[in-house]
Amino acid sequence: xxxxxxxxxxxxxxxxxxxxxxxxxxxxxxxxxxxxxxxxxxxxxxxxxxxxxxxxxxxxxxxxxxxxxxxxxxxxxxxxxxxxxxxxxxxxxxxxxxxxxxxxxxxxxxxxxxxxxxxxxxxxxxxxxxxxxxxxxxxxxxxxxxxxxxxxxxxxxxxxxxxxxxxxxxxxxxxxxxxxxxxxxxxxxxxxxxxxxxxxxxxxxxxxxxxxxxxxxxxxxxxxxxxxxxxxxxxxxxxxxxxxxxxxxxxxxxxxxxxxxxxxxxxxxxxxxxxxxxxxxxxxxxxxxxxxxxxxxxxxxxxxxxxxxxxxxxxxxxxxxxxxxxxxxxxxxxxxxxxxxxxxxxxxxxxxxxxxxxxxxxxxxxxxxxxxxxxxxxxxxxxxxxxxxxxxxxxxxxxxxxxxxxxxxxxxxxxxxxxxxxxxxxxxxxxxxxxxxxxxxxxxxxxxxxxxxxxxxxxxxxxxxxxxxxxxxxxxxxxxxxxxxxxxxxxxxxxxxxxxxxxxxxxxxxxxxxxxxxxxxxxxxxxxxxxxxxxxxxxxxxxxxxxxxxxxxxxxxxx
Numbered sequence: 001x002x003x004x005x006x007x008x009x010x011x012x013x014x015x016x017x018x019x020x021x022x023x024x025x026x027x028x029x030x031x032x033x034x035x036x037x038x039x040x041x042x043x044x045x046x047x048x049x050x051x052x053x054x055x056x057x058x059x060x061x062x063x064x065x066x067x068x069x070x071x072x073x074x075x076x077x078x079x080x081x082x083x084x085x086x087x088x089x090x091x092x093x094x095x096x097x098x099x100x101x102x103x104x105x106x107x108x109x110x111x112x113x114x115x116x117x118x119x120x121x122x123x124x125x126x127x128x129x130x131x132x133x134x135x136x137x138x139x140x141x142x143x144x145x146x147x148x149x150x151x152x153x154x155x156x157x158x159x160x161x162x163x164x165x166x167x168x169x170x171x172x173x174x175x176x177x178x179x180x181x182x183x184x185x186x187x188x189x190x191x192x193x194x195x196x197x198x199x200x201x202x203x204x205x206x207x208x209x210x211x212x213x214x215x216x217x218x219x220x221x222x223x224x225x226x227x228x229x230x231x232x233x234x235x236x237x238x239x240x241x242x243x244x245x246x247x248x249x250x251x252x253x254x255x256x257x258x259x260x261x262x263x264x265x266x267x268x269x270x271x272x273x274x275x276x277x278x279x280x281x282x283x284x285x286x287x288x289x290x291x292x293x294x295x296x297x298x299x300x301x302x303x304x305x306x307x308x309x310x311x312x313x314x315x316x317x318x319x320x321x322x323x324x325x326x327x328x329x330x331x332x333x334x335x336x337x338x339x340x341x342x343x344x345x346x347x348x349x350x351x352x353x354x355x356x357x358x359x360x361x362x363x364x365x366x367x368x369x370x371x372x373x374x375x376x377x378x379x380x381x382x383x384x385x386x387x388x389x390x391x392x393x394x395x396x397x398x399x400x401x402x403x404x405x406x407x408x409x410x411x412x413x414x415x416x417x418x419x420x421x422x423x424x425x426x427x428x429x430x431x432x433x434x435x436x437x438x439x440x441x442x443x444x445x446x447x448x449x450x451x452x453x454x455x456x457x458x459x460x461x462x463x464x465x466x467x468x469x470x471x472x473x474x475x476x477x478x479x480x481x482x483x484x485x486x487x488x489x490x491x492x493x494x495x496x497x498x499x500x501x502x503x504x505x506x507x508x509x510x511x512x513x514x515x516x517x518x519x520x521x522x523x524x525x526x527x528x529x530x531x532x533x534x535x536x537x538x539x540x541x542x543x544x545x546x547x548x549x550x551x552x553x554x555x556x557x558x559x
Contacts (some may be wrong), residue, residue: 015128016135019081020055024125028055031118032108037061037101043084046146047205049222050095052111053085053129054078059105064098065146066204073145077102083129086136087170090115091300094204094222096146096172119301134297140172147172148221151184152199155374157360157446158211159199163370165214168265168272169223169308170293214264214309215329227307227332232322233257235543236336238312239478241268242529243519244342245295246536252302254540256547259334260304261326263311267292268344269475269520270529272366273388274395278417279529289368291529307334315339315485315515323514323550337550338514338543341487341495342536345475345520350383350438358441362448363469367392372399375468379404381451383438384472385412390420392472397427404464406436406453441469477521487512494523505549506542508535514546 020028032055037043044050046066054061056078063084064072075097078084084099092112110118119126140146148166152159154177166173176184178198187193191208193200201209203220218224235251237244240262252258265271273288282291300306310329318325322335347365349355355363364371367382372395380400382393385407393405405424411434412421424430435456443449451466477493488496488511495517498507508516518535520527525535 012135016132016139017076017078017082018128018132019079020083021081025055025057025081027122027125028110028118029108031114032110035107035109037105037107039101039103041101041105043099043101044095045098046096047094047203047222049092050085050089050099052109053083053089053115054099054107054109055083056080057106057108059107060102061105061107062100062102064100065096065143066098072098083132085133086140087133087297087300090133090297091306096140096204113303116301116303130297130301137170137172141170143172144174147174148204148217149174149176149187149202150199151176151181151187151193151202152178154179155361155447156199160370160374161360162199162201162212162214162217164368165217165265165309167368167370168267168289169218170296171221171223218309224307224310227310227328227334229333229335231257231335232320233259233305233334233336234547235259235338235340236261236324236326236334237340237342238262238326239268239342239344239519239521240266240296240306240308241342241344241519241532242270242292242295243344243532243536244268244340245292245299246533247340247342247518247539248299248304248536249295249302250537250540251543252299252304254544256540256543258299258304259307259336260299261307261310261312261328261334263309266296266306266308269347269366269388270532272368274367274391276391276529277419288529311481312343313481315482315487315512338546339516340539340543341482341510341515341517341521342519342532343478343481343521346478347471348474348476350471350473352438352441354441357446358443358448358469361446362443362467363441363471365471367396367470371468371470372396375400377401378468379464379466380468380470381406381438381453381464381466382470382472383407384470384474385409385415386472386474387417387420389472390416390424392470393430394420394423394427396470397430401429403427403430404466405430405432406438407432407434408437408456410434438469443467475520479521485512487515487517490523492523494525495521496523500524505546508539508542509546514550516542 061078061084063075150162178184197210234256235258237260240260248258248260270288271292275285277285312326314327318335323337324339326334379402381404383406393403397403436453439454440452448467452463454461479493490496497517501511510517516539518539519532
């Protein structure tokens with residue numbers, strides 16, 4: 001164990017880097033293939049797909065990261081009984097680190113598919129391995145010295161967009177402020193970058209991207225791979241929020257071939273929650289990102305194929321063993337026997353003329369540590385009166401000088417959980433302004449300078465020097481992509497299911513046989529994380545029933 005790993009992983013380093021007993025190694029052998037490496041041989045490099053989980057029988061393997069000025073820094077040295085790998089090996093994604101044989105090595109390699117088999121068939125051993133893989137990823141995230149490098153002004157909207165995408169995707173990354181960081185200048189000179197092209201992203205494989213879209217960045221770092229148009233899935237799930245991830249875990253664990261698609265990142269709106277305290281089983285609360293990351297990793301453990309970020313554009317009929325096909329991304333097609341729509345809702349925007357000018361730099365729709373760092377020591381305004389608004393206000397109050405919480409209604413109690421109302425009242429730096437609505441935003445070059453709001457009862461206006469505004473004013477159903485898909489919607493655009501549809505078999509089925517809707521996008525659903533997870537579990541029974549009726553069921557239910 002190197003000093004570097006001790007510093008990064010702290011008290012949990014023994015769990016992150018366990019030494020397996022001989023009996024455990026023997027149980028793992030049947031999942032792997034024998035391999036040997038000569039002293040100095042590069043086993044895998046950052047940016048390349050690793051052969052799998054490497055269990056060391058003899059010799060030593062150095063795990064390194066590429067540090068500043070081209071120097072490689074050792075994270076940990078694996079000896080006999082240790083294994084090399086982290087979460088990337090679970091889904092055959094490109095490695096985040098380098099592995100090199102420090103001396104002649106005897107080992108066996110467990111490829112990704114067999115690693116997932118091990119997780120299921122050897123539950124106790126699989127639990128220890130999964131914990132180690134997760135802790136290693138957490139350590140890499142916390143180190144802040146690995147992964148793609150974003151270069152640009154720290155407060156630039158596109159820098160924040162790319163940084164937010166990588167953070168919500170659980171990907172380690174670095175941000176170099178082009179105004180202050182000397183390493184940024186070195187990169188500019190090496191790649192001959194025009195400052196007008198900022199931000200740029202340097203991927204681990206050496207490619208340089210100029211202000212990329214999230215999809216392009218995901219492809220460069222191996223998060224997003226081409227869809228196999230020849231494969232027919234048992235179920236395609238559109239949306240990777242709590243409902244979609246729950247459905248994927250239960251479907252895949254019961255033998256259904258499952259693919260999940262989302263146009264942004266896993267976690268949905270729940271992933272942006274600063275702290276969820278009323279979710280069953282977490283008495284001390286849990287961040288939305290942590291909860292959703294666990295679900296995402298759990299889905300991958302059962303072999304769910306993730307296509308994120310990639311946008312579904314159309315739901316249509318198919319032939320040759322598939323009932324439906326989804327038009328995805330750049331001309332790609334997903335073929336499937338059934339579809340679960342869990343596309344959730346999109347953030348509602350203020351009706352202010354110049355709102356778009358400040359979105360991404362000064363107007364935010366979630367409150368993560370990225371936004372909090374921008375607001376340190378400042379007064380911020382937050383609009384909303386639901387639980388998400390309350391969670392965000394409490395979190396921001398711990399990071400900023402003052403939070404002005406604006407609510408259109410006469411009180412918070414009508415729409416916010418009591419525990420949050422009480423906590424807000426207990427925070428000395430949260431000012432609650434009921435019956436208030438935003439009137440105007442003012443600033444220049446995309447940076448907010450002042451916010452003006454109006455008291456709805458008196459008509460009096462107030463203007464304050466506020467540079468960051470947070471909006472939690474509800475959401476509209478994300479169903480525009482269904483416009484030509486013959487899926488019945490209610491008057492507000494939510495998907496009608498169950499008793500609303502004469503032909504539906506069960507409460508989750510839509511107007512199209514074999515197409516189901518769950519979570520926030522479903523008309524009449526309860527807008528809570530627990531309810532979404534429950535619907536994700538419930539819909540799998542309906543999937544089994546449909547596939548049995550349809551005569552195309554690949555896996556049998558295990559209930």
